[in-house]
Amino acid sequence: MSNKKALVLAALDGKPVERIPSSFWFHFLDNEAGVDAFENPELIEQVLAGEKHYIETFKPDFAKIMTDGYFHYKHPQVANAKQVSDLKNLQPLADDDRWFTDQIAYAKKLADAYGDETALFYNIFGANSTFRFMQPDPTKGEALLVEWIKQDPETVKQALDVISSDLAKLAKRVILEAGVTGIYFSVQNLLGEGVNEQTYQEILAPGEKAILKAAKEASEYNILHICGYAGHRNSLEWYKDYDVKTINWAAVVEGISLAEGRKIFPNHSVIGGFGNLKTDLLYTGTKEEIQAEARRIVAEAGKTGVLLGADCTVPKDIAWERLEWVREALR
Template sequence: MTKRERVIAVIEGKEADGIPSSFALHFPQDQATGSKAVEAHLKFFKETDTDIIKIMNEHLLPEHGMVRTPADYYEKISAITRDTGFIADQLEMSKRIVDRADKDAFTMGTIHGICASGIHPLERMGEGYNYSEVRQMQADFLRWDEKKMLAAMQLIAEDLCILAGKYVKEVGADSVYYASLGAETKWFTDEEFRRWIKPFDLQIMKAIKDAGGYCFLHMCKSGLNMERYDEDYAALADVVNWGVYEAPMALEEGKRLFPGKAVLGGFENRSGVFVDGNEAAVREEAKRIIEGFGRKGLILGADCTLATEQDLKLVRAAVEEARRL
């Protein structure tokens, strides 16, 4: 089997000749965009030999001025979404990577979900607007003026739907990795998540499917109420990935929540054998994960992105061991 055939077989519940793998990391800032990002991606894929070529996305919604109220937010988002240069730049970089990458591999674009994309302009307003503060600001603004905020979020969602479709139809990607936030109990209640986050998540995931791509649903951060990702999400997801050690929810438990769906994961991303182990330990951990989960429906990976300074020889050891089993 080719890498692409192996991944598709797992997604479709068929037998594969080995366990495919997918790992990714954020490249250094000077290699995050442009030609250096293209070269960094190709080097990573060559050194790790992953079955899935996941294209990172650092072309984020830009900052367009200070935001102090929901009305400010709507005004700034309206200005951003009229200029989709950040989408064009991501697509151009992605196409260059796909054109030069391993033709046998399964390809994947990345979308930061409605919650993450919504805070990116806020994070760029200046010193003091850190991750926790802007997540709280987002929640506070939604409670302050739901109508104005949801109108702004709809504009963001429309842009992300455009990106989803173009990844598949213009870049030629097989799939899109949709990174969802919002299910952490710290920021939203179950009802707020259902009203404010879920409709946009589903809208964008549907755009991936409508374009003809496989949808990889990533559920990120700690303290998740995984039950928020209900049957509506499962209906649109082909593969699911979450922080097994963060949520926490074991891979085997994910089979219950997402019956019939392929699961991506197994390794801790910022601790464990990828941090303090050697190649032999990584291979043993890969074997343990696969034996515990079973061969069917598993794509070996990590909870989330690996550390930028990750030793890629260890990643390759995991990839080779999985493919051998």
């Protein structure tokens, strides 16, 4: 294990470190959620080349393995569902389904090349986001899921539990078979009229906790990403009892700094601090402003159990020197 990887794992463990790590990530495809790398394998080769170039050139402290082109859950019954009853009696995918094997092979190429040097976290979405990405218009997927929950909550819960069981299996397999460090598990509150914390805890949370449980059986080092993006805000408290080592949330979007969030998650290490939009400081600020902000975040949040990053993916055209300015400030 390299000194850099050991540094990151120590920070995740909440141990004192000689330098606070940082990392940022971005998409490699223009339409990461709308394209299908299972049907067009050349797309994942493009993503793989981008990942390799970034890791070899920028040498991030740790890396999120982006899954551009792999957002879709390749289950024909879910893909063809036109009404909630179409989700009844959903069965898991076979272990040798390409949805598993292609992703494991992709992750293994990166883990074999860089896993000894760099901590790698494979991106996995929760079942509600996975369902949304499968819709012809993903922007309407959340509203459709909310409507189906109102119509038949038991059928939706059973279907999401099956989807989550496959996501759990994928999480465990990319760690054990591909050799990644852990998963980067993305969740969001389900928004809509009539949806509240009780609905979320009854229908979505069991599957999400099962995914984290499966990942933890293979690795202690997993990250929960509470995705606040494009105006989508979350109640962080909904995830207080999720069994995961590290939490990343949209500090700028939610208006909850790392320091404030540590009060919600007192037993976790945390990642983030910077906004990720083109209007935010990381993209627009001077070197002096960005480095001052990095030092300010650390001064408030503390020097143990803290890693700097962004709310979510940063723009893919961001100048990498801006990311290096953060790392330089932390030295």
